[in-house]
Amino acid sequence: DAGVIQSPRHEVTEMGQEVTLRCKPISGHNSLFWYRQTMMRGLELLIYFNNNVPIDDSGMPEDRFSAKMPNASFSTLKIQPSEPRDSAVYFCASSFHRNAEAFFGQGTRLTVV
Amino acid sequence: RKEVEQDPGPFNVPEGATVAFNCTYSNSASQSFFWYRQDCRKEPKLLMSVYSSGNEDGRFTAQLNRASQYISLLIRDSKLSDSATYLCVVSGHTGGFKTIFGAGTRLFVKA
Secondary structure, eight states, X not given: OOOOXXXXXXXXXXXXXXXXXXXXXXXXXXXXXXXXEETTTEEEEEEEEETTEEEEOTTOXXXXXXXXXXXXXXXXXXXXSOOGGGOEEEEEXXXXXXXXXXXXXXXXXXXXX | OXXXXXXXXXXXXXXXXXXXXXXXXXXXXXXXXXXXXXXXXXXXXEEEEXXXXXXXXXXXXXXXXXXXXXXXXXXXXXXXXXXXXXXXXEEEESSSEEEEEOOOEEEEEEO
Protein backbone atom coordinates (compact mmCIF):
# COMPACT_ATOMS: atom_id res chain seq x y z
CA ASP A 1 0.00 0.00 0.00
CA ALA A 2 1.30 3.46 -0.87
CA GLY A 3 0.08 4.96 2.39
CA VAL A 4 -1.71 8.28 2.69
CA ILE A 5 -0.86 10.48 -0.26
CA GLN A 6 -0.98 14.25 -0.04
CA SER A 7 -0.43 16.87 -2.69
CA PRO A 8 1.18 19.22 -3.18
CA ARG A 9 4.15 18.69 -0.86
CA HIS A 10 4.93 22.38 -0.84
CA GLU A 11 2.78 25.37 -1.69
CA VAL A 12 3.73 29.02 -1.72
CA THR A 13 0.94 31.45 -2.44
CA GLU A 14 0.11 35.09 -2.07
CA MET A 15 -2.28 36.39 0.53
CA GLY A 16 -5.83 36.39 -0.76
CA GLN A 17 -5.37 33.46 -3.11
CA GLU A 18 -7.32 30.23 -2.89
CA VAL A 19 -5.39 27.16 -1.79
CA THR A 20 -6.54 23.56 -2.23
CA LEU A 21 -4.81 20.69 -0.48
CA ARG A 22 -5.50 17.13 -1.55
CA CYS A 23 -5.46 13.79 0.19
CA LYS A 24 -5.88 10.17 -0.81
CA PRO A 25 -6.39 7.96 2.26
CA ILE A 26 -5.35 4.36 2.62
CA SER A 27 -7.79 2.06 0.88
CA GLY A 28 -10.24 0.49 3.32
CA HIS A 29 -9.86 3.15 5.97
CA ASN A 30 -13.16 4.77 6.87
CA SER A 31 -11.91 7.67 8.99
CA LEU A 32 -10.02 10.63 7.60
CA PHE A 33 -8.51 13.50 9.54
CA TRP A 34 -7.05 16.88 8.59
CA TYR A 35 -4.47 18.34 10.97
CA ARG A 36 -2.48 21.55 11.05
CA GLN A 37 0.92 21.81 12.75
CA THR A 38 2.73 24.97 13.75
CA MET A 39 5.52 25.62 16.20
CA MET A 40 3.27 27.73 18.37
CA ARG A 41 0.17 25.54 18.50
CA GLY A 42 1.51 22.06 17.82
CA LEU A 43 -0.69 19.54 16.04
CA GLU A 44 -4.35 20.55 15.86
CA LEU A 45 -7.24 18.50 14.53
CA LEU A 46 -9.20 20.58 12.03
CA ILE A 47 -11.89 18.16 10.88
CA TYR A 48 -12.60 14.48 10.72
CA PHE A 49 -14.74 12.41 8.38
CA ASN A 50 -16.26 9.03 9.00
CA ASN A 51 -17.46 7.13 5.93
CA ASN A 52 -17.07 10.32 3.87
CA VAL A 53 -19.34 12.31 6.20
CA PRO A 54 -17.93 15.25 8.19
CA ILE A 55 -18.44 14.39 11.83
CA ASP A 56 -16.63 17.10 13.73
CA ASP A 57 -15.37 20.32 12.20
CA SER A 58 -15.06 22.23 15.45
CA GLY A 59 -11.34 22.60 14.86
CA MET A 60 -11.75 24.47 11.60
CA PRO A 61 -10.44 27.94 12.42
CA GLU A 62 -12.97 30.00 10.51
CA ASP A 63 -15.21 30.16 7.47
CA ARG A 64 -12.26 30.61 5.17
CA PHE A 65 -11.54 26.92 5.67
CA SER A 66 -13.65 24.19 4.11
CA ALA A 67 -13.17 20.47 3.62
CA LYS A 68 -14.88 17.93 1.44
CA MET A 69 -14.75 14.20 0.94
CA PRO A 70 -16.70 13.37 -2.22
CA ASN A 71 -15.76 9.68 -2.07
CA ALA A 72 -13.82 7.21 0.03
CA SER A 73 -10.56 7.78 -1.81
CA PHE A 74 -10.29 11.57 -1.95
CA SER A 75 -10.55 14.61 0.27
CA THR A 76 -9.73 18.28 -0.11
CA LEU A 77 -9.03 21.10 2.31
CA LYS A 78 -9.59 24.54 0.85
CA ILE A 79 -8.57 27.93 2.20
CA GLN A 80 -10.18 30.93 0.57
CA PRO A 81 -8.91 33.59 0.91
CA SER A 82 -5.56 32.57 2.37
CA GLU A 83 -3.73 34.68 4.96
CA PRO A 84 -0.12 34.65 6.19
CA ARG A 85 -1.23 33.18 9.54
CA ASP A 86 -2.42 30.09 7.67
CA SER A 87 1.21 29.18 7.01
CA ALA A 88 1.75 25.75 8.53
CA VAL A 89 2.20 22.09 7.69
CA TYR A 90 -1.13 20.45 6.93
CA PHE A 91 -1.35 16.72 7.48
CA CYS A 92 -3.99 14.31 6.32
CA ALA A 93 -4.34 11.03 8.20
CA SER A 94 -6.58 8.01 7.87
CA SER A 95 -7.48 5.11 10.10
CA PHE A 96 -9.56 1.97 10.02
CA HIS A 97 -11.64 3.30 12.92
CA ARG A 98 -11.68 6.68 14.58
CA ASN A 99 -10.15 5.26 17.76
CA ALA A 100 -7.54 3.20 15.94
CA GLU A 101 -4.04 4.28 15.07
CA ALA A 102 -3.88 6.97 12.42
CA PHE A 103 -1.51 6.86 9.47
CA PHE A 104 -0.27 10.24 8.32
CA GLY A 105 0.61 11.53 4.91
CA GLN A 106 3.86 13.39 4.41
CA GLY A 107 2.10 16.72 4.77
CA THR A 108 1.78 19.87 2.73
CA ARG A 109 3.99 22.74 3.79
CA LEU A 110 1.99 25.89 3.07
CA THR A 111 3.55 29.33 3.01
CA VAL A 112 1.31 32.35 2.48
CA VAL A 113 3.21 35.54 1.72
CA ARG B 1 -5.40 23.40 31.74
CA LYS B 2 -4.56 21.69 28.46
CA GLU B 3 -6.41 18.49 27.65
CA VAL B 4 -3.15 16.63 27.09
CA GLU B 5 0.04 17.86 28.69
CA GLN B 6 3.62 16.80 28.15
CA ASP B 7 6.96 18.09 29.33
CA PRO B 8 8.39 19.70 26.17
CA GLY B 9 11.96 18.89 27.16
CA PRO B 10 14.39 18.71 25.59
CA PHE B 11 15.75 15.62 27.21
CA ASN B 12 19.46 15.25 26.48
CA VAL B 13 20.73 11.76 27.30
CA PRO B 14 23.82 9.71 26.44
CA GLU B 15 23.61 6.54 24.40
CA GLY B 16 22.60 3.59 26.52
CA ALA B 17 20.64 5.65 29.02
CA THR B 18 17.11 4.96 30.14
CA VAL B 19 14.67 7.82 29.71
CA ALA B 20 11.02 8.18 30.71
CA PHE B 21 8.32 10.53 29.49
CA ASN B 22 5.01 11.20 31.15
CA CYS B 23 1.82 12.61 29.74
CA THR B 24 -1.30 13.67 31.63
CA TYR B 25 -4.81 13.99 30.24
CA SER B 26 -7.85 15.76 31.61
CA ASN B 27 -10.78 13.77 30.21
CA SER B 28 -11.42 10.76 32.39
CA ALA B 29 -13.66 9.26 29.68
CA SER B 30 -10.80 8.98 27.20
CA GLN B 31 -10.74 5.60 25.52
CA SER B 32 -7.61 5.16 23.43
CA PHE B 33 -4.03 6.12 24.05
CA PHE B 34 -0.99 6.16 21.82
CA TRP B 35 2.59 7.29 21.58
CA TYR B 36 3.68 8.70 18.23
CA ARG B 37 7.15 9.63 17.11
CA GLN B 38 7.88 12.58 14.85
CA ASP B 39 11.25 13.20 13.25
CA CYS B 40 12.24 16.69 12.19
CA ARG B 41 10.19 17.86 9.18
CA LYS B 42 8.48 14.48 8.89
CA GLU B 43 5.02 13.19 9.61
CA PRO B 44 4.08 11.62 12.96
CA LYS B 45 4.25 7.84 13.00
CA LEU B 46 2.74 5.45 15.49
CA LEU B 47 5.29 4.16 17.97
CA MET B 48 2.94 2.08 20.07
CA SER B 49 -0.55 1.87 21.46
CA VAL B 50 -0.96 2.01 25.22
CA TYR B 51 -3.06 -0.63 26.93
CA SER B 52 -4.41 -0.71 30.45
CA SER B 53 -2.24 -3.68 31.31
CA GLY B 54 0.87 -1.98 30.00
CA ASN B 55 2.75 -3.15 26.96
CA GLU B 56 6.30 -3.57 25.80
CA ASP B 57 7.90 -3.52 22.38
CA GLY B 58 11.60 -4.22 22.49
CA ARG B 59 13.29 -1.34 24.30
CA PHE B 60 10.02 0.57 24.64
CA THR B 61 7.49 0.19 27.44
CA ALA B 62 4.21 2.07 27.68
CA GLN B 63 1.93 2.23 30.68
CA LEU B 64 -1.46 3.70 31.42
CA ASN B 65 -2.68 4.84 34.82
CA ARG B 66 -6.38 5.64 34.53
CA ALA B 67 -6.78 6.57 38.17
CA SER B 68 -4.17 9.29 37.92
CA GLN B 69 -4.90 9.99 34.26
CA TYR B 70 -1.43 9.69 32.87
CA ILE B 71 0.46 7.56 30.41
CA SER B 72 4.17 6.95 30.30
CA LEU B 73 6.81 5.85 27.85
CA LEU B 74 10.08 4.28 28.92
CA ILE B 75 12.98 3.90 26.53
CA ARG B 76 15.80 1.63 27.60
CA ASP B 77 19.30 1.48 26.13
CA SER B 78 18.78 4.69 24.13
CA LYS B 79 20.16 4.81 20.60
CA LEU B 80 21.18 7.82 18.54
CA SER B 81 18.30 6.97 16.23
CA ASP B 82 15.81 7.48 19.07
CA SER B 83 16.37 11.24 18.80
CA ALA B 84 12.96 12.64 17.86
CA THR B 85 9.86 14.26 19.27
CA TYR B 86 7.48 11.92 21.08
CA LEU B 87 3.80 12.80 20.97
CA CYS B 88 1.25 11.58 23.44
CA VAL B 89 -2.18 11.02 21.89
CA VAL B 90 -5.51 10.59 23.65
CA SER B 91 -8.83 9.96 21.96
CA GLY B 92 -12.38 9.25 22.97
CA HIS B 93 -15.97 10.13 22.46
CA THR B 94 -17.37 12.54 24.98
CA GLY B 95 -19.65 15.24 23.65
CA GLY B 96 -18.24 14.47 20.24
CA PHE B 97 -15.25 12.49 19.15
CA LYS B 98 -11.87 14.00 19.86
CA THR B 99 -8.30 13.03 19.24
CA ILE B 100 -5.89 15.25 21.08
CA PHE B 101 -2.17 15.34 20.47
CA GLY B 102 0.17 16.54 23.15
CA ALA B 103 2.70 19.19 22.17
CA GLY B 104 5.46 16.59 22.21
CA THR B 105 8.63 15.90 24.15
CA ARG B 106 11.93 16.36 22.35
CA LEU B 107 14.62 13.77 22.93
CA PHE B 108 18.26 14.11 21.93
CA VAL B 109 20.47 11.06 22.36
CA LYS B 110 24.16 11.83 22.18
CA ALA B 111 27.18 9.64 21.58
